[in-house]
Structures are given as C-alpha cells and as structure tokens.
Amino acid sequence: MAIISSTSYSVHLGKSAFTAVNQYLRKQKPSSVFILCDENTLQDCLPILIRACPLLAEAEIIEIEAGEQSKSLDISALIWQTLIENGADRHSLLVNLGGGVVSDLGAFCASIYKRGIPYITIPTSLLAMVDASVGSKTGIDFMELKNILGTFAPPKGVFIFPDFLQTLPDREKKNGLAEVYKMALVQSASLWKQLRQLNTLNIPEPIIAKSITLKNTVVKKDPFDQHLRQILNFGHSIGHAIESVYLRTQQPLLHGEAVVCGMIMESHLAWQQKRLSKSQLDEITQTIFTQLQPRDLSALYLKEMLMALGHDKKNTARQFRFSLLEGIGKCGYQQKVSEKQIEKALVYYHTLFA
C-alpha cells in the first residue's frame, strides 16, 4: 500500500486502506460517526465499507442526491440540521463516501459546523481519488458559480480503495482521467509519456499513486493557493467557465469533461503566446482527442464563456490571468490572456469538430 504524507494528514492507497480506517477509528474514538453518501455509493460502496470496518455499522447515514446540484447551500443546511438533531459534537466524525460532490460538500459542512469537526475522505470515483481527495479545498456552488463558497480544511485522512473504480461507468473513468492528464501536462513529461501509451480506461494503481504524489507535492508547497498551486488551474479557467455555462443546460458536462475542453483551448493559448510549439500543441490535442473524446461544444459562444470567466476565482477585476503550459510537463501561472486570444482558442476548438 502507498502512503503519501500531505500537509497534516496521509493518503492511504491500496487494498489495505480499510485497515487504516479501522486504525483511525480505534485510535480517535469519535463520539459519534456520520457517513455522507449519495444513492449510488449508498448501494455500491457503503456495504463494502461497513463489512470491512464494522466500527462504522452504528454510524448515522446522511444520503444526498447524486449530482452537482447537491453542492448547494440548501443541502448544506440539511446536513447541518441532521448533525444538530443527532447531537454531533466537536469529537464527532464525518466520513465522506463518494465522488467529488460528496467530498467537496461534506468537507465544507464539516469545516463550518461548530467551527470545524474532524472528517475523513473515502473517494469512490477516480476524479475524487486523484483530485478532490488531496488539497484540503472544500466548496459548494452558489448562484450557478462553481465552488464560489468554500474553505481550506484538511481531512484527518484520505483512504483510497481502487476496487471501488470497478463499478464506475466509462464516462466517470474519463472524468477522473482528465485530472491525471492535467497533472502530467503541468508537472511530469514522464507520466505524460506513460499516459500516451495507455490503451485502457482502467488506470493502473501506480499511475493513480503517481498523480496524487505530484499534486500533493505542489499543494504542500502552497497550501493556500497563493502562487505555485495555480499551475493546477491549467485547463480550469476555461474548464470552469464551460462547466458553469453547461450547468444551465439540459446536457451538463462532468467536471473532467469540461476540463478536457479547457486543456485543449488553453494549450492553444500557450501556443499563441509561443510557450508551446506547434508539434506539442498537436500532440496534446491529438492524445486528448483520441483517449478522452471531448464533447463537441458547437453551441458554445464566446460571450457566455467570457461572462462566466469573469467570475473565476483566479481572475481579478476582469483581467484574465491563466495558468499556461511552458512545454509538456511544465506550467506557469498568472499569465495575461486577452479576449481576442480566447476567441481564437474557441475557434480552434470548434474547428476540431468541423
């Protein structure tokens, strides 16, 4: 089993991660335990977890509806209400058993209830394993803006059982792979090489470990997202904007699906600014296109994207500043981007589907 040490907690990855959960429970003796899950993890993951960790059998289950719409202030209020009604105190534990929504929302609620109670993360989707589980960011959406409300609050531990991935549909696997590809592009040319040779959506455990380790290294250097950590935002400025726009439609995109589009467009921005060569841009576009099959966004217009971009947390006073690649495996941040350049990147993306 891999154990990756983060700021104040560890990420346990592998078959024996259940043992680590049991150890945590025996050592910390929480006064009560709550498990947050959605209807999918309630059915597919909770029984496995409780069988392996019988100490959790008495836990109060809080079930939310699967999907981004649950990352709201209303659902947060319901969770706080449940905690209060069941007498949760400062030594109670919240176990977040689910994908990115459960883990962002659960961590947000735990970090604010009584000014913070302990929580642990048991990610069940690839996206949550490689992304939401590391970094101590919590968040909910508000007024159709992604993660606009949130805190920095580290979990007491992250416990990753790769077996949970077996039940995931392909769309969910690609959703998580997007963040793995991103980690490679911003930090590791060698991981990128490995990924290019991947001919399956069943990602090997060492690649998960590598991706988490890469992210963890960046997060530890800049826990509060003040400088270096912004490289993790590659693909996300445009990605978040696309996600926000599509959240309002009948065909919302998953986070990773939006990031994949964002990575292609932001690579084009890097090429426009001579940070990437033409062959590097082609290699990125082609690899992502073949392996992750991004969505055709022909209904996406520049104006709505710019509107949504104006609310990105990384932008200040309507100046656009992105994190752009400086070659493969290297990324800068706070790079100025003009509206004109964003338009060209959008046209480039549209052309791929022409």
Added chain:
Amino acid sequence: MAIISSTSYSVHLGKSAFTAVNQYLRKQKPSSVFILCDENTLQDCLPILIRACPLLAEAEIIEIEAGEQSKSLDISALIWQTLIENGADRHSLLVNLGGGVVSDLGAFCASIYKRGIPYITIPTSLLAMVDASVGSKTGIDFMELKNILGTFAPPKGVFIFPDFLQTLPDREKKNGLAEVYKMALVQSASLWKQLRQLNTLNIPEPIIAKSITLKNTVVKKDPFDQHLRQILNFGHSIGHAIESVYLRTQQPLLHGEAVVCGMIMESHLAWQQKRLSKSQLDEITQTIFTQLQPRDLSALYLKEMLMALGHDKKNTARQFRFSLLEGIGKCGYQQKVSEKQIEKALVYYHTLFA
C-alpha cells in the same frame, strides 16, 4: 495609540487608528471595497469613517438590519450575492463596521467567499471592541443555536476608535463591560480591582487596552480553541444557554447580559466545587450585581437550560464540562459539572431576586 500584535494581524486602538486604516488601504490597494454595516452604524459611524478615510468613499455599502437575527444563513446568502453581483474578487476587501453581529457575520462571509477574501474589523460597540475583534472566530446562528456555524479566520487588522462608544446607550455599554469583567476574573486580579473601583459606564481607554491585551495573550497561545482558550468560556456555557432560551422570547437578552448571569451561576458552581471561597463568591456576585445589574430570570427553568446546554460547542456527548474559576484572576477548563450542581446554581441565582 496602542498597537497590540495578534496572531497574524494587529489591533490599533486610539484616535489615530483612522491613520492606520488609511495606511492599510494605500499599501494593499484592494481591487474593490465593501462596507458592511447596520442601520445604526450606517447613520452614526459611516460618515465619520469616510470623512477620516476618503479612500473608502467609493466603497459599496452592504446594509443589514441591526440585531442577532441577522446572523443567519439567509443574510449570509444575501451578502454573498451582493459580493458576486458587484464582481468582488480575491483582492476585494470587506470592512466590517459595527458591533458583534456585523463583525461575526461579516468575518464569516468573508472567510467563505472564494475560500476567503481579506477583511478588516472596525468595531463600534464596546462588546465588539473587547471581544469579537480579537480571536479570529467568525460565526452565525442556525436553528436557534448561537455561533453553531463558523470558521477561524483572522482579519487583516482591527481598528478601534473609542470615540464611537460615545453614542452607545448604557445597555450597550454594560453589554461590553460583561466581557471586560470576565477577562479580569479569568486572568487578572489587578484588573478586577480596578473594575471594582469603576463608578462610570464610560470605560477608560487603558482598561479597554488591558482587556484586549489579556484576551490576545490567551488567543495567541491557543488560536484554534483546543485547550487554554477555553478559559474565555467562563460564564459562557450557561450564558449561551440562557441566550438561546431567551432568543425565542419577546425579551431576548444581549450577549453580555446573558454572560453576566452565566458568570454569577458559574461562580456558584466553582464555590460548590470548593474552587472559590464564600467571600470570593460574594464579592463577585455583589460587584456584578451592583455595577452591571443582571436581569431577573425568574421565568427560566432548569430543563430548558439543560436542553440548550446540550448544544454548547464545548460540551461533548451530553457530558457537561465548564471553565470554572480557581480564585479571582485564575480559571480552569474542562471541569465536570453535574446536572444537580447546575440546578443549585440556578436556585442561587433566583434567590438573589427573591
């Protein structure tokens, strides 16, 4: 002017605190400024502030209704909405101009918007000056429970103009004095002696400075309220319970008014446990009674108080643990208290009004 250094910020106290605000604004150049106030501070304090700090003339004003009922999730949502609609970004500044409600609520909203934007506190009530302004605790009420939701988030600075106190009604002055008396009882026999000789509600500036310094020393030793800081909770376990119970009535108590009752009852608990002598208990009760005139709570019953106590953040799994005096100027914490002892303390309090 007194400048008291706290964890990551300073408290500026005195006539030239306005100068310090100007210096802060010139140095930090926030991308936009929002001032949170209530109808009272809008009328009485905002014009004075803007005259002294012309850089704030362009600020967006967010007005809330005065009173504890504004410390809610609904009002927080309105504040976040205003920030979003006015394009507040990570370099925007929130100025909290008001008493405890404005400062707890504003700090809460700032700490969660985009995972935290800078805020400064300009307390206008004595309570906010000596209590809410130091300690980095933010909070709102939820389901009739005081400060049940909150974060730890330091301001960028606290700027105290004692002149604001001149407009306060006597009830508000006593509200703040309660926390000054508490600081003396838990930390400083010499301040307690000074307070006993006080024959005015117009508290001298050096006493404000002394009280803040005492609190600050404790907070710096235990910023996240894990051990020592719990001494600040003296009078507050019962005080919060009383406050919660009376919040539902037509005659709610101010925070300090509830704490004053709590201090008398908890001093009685300390006497029951032989931590205080009879003469010390008498001295405390008599001083508080004469100088702060606590409210007759003859309509308060044990059962409702215990119910509310069960939700106090400091209690775990319905065991009562209080911070009790160990003489005058010294306080312990995590001391077990029985229901029977609480009942006796309540009877003692009732008897004072017989």
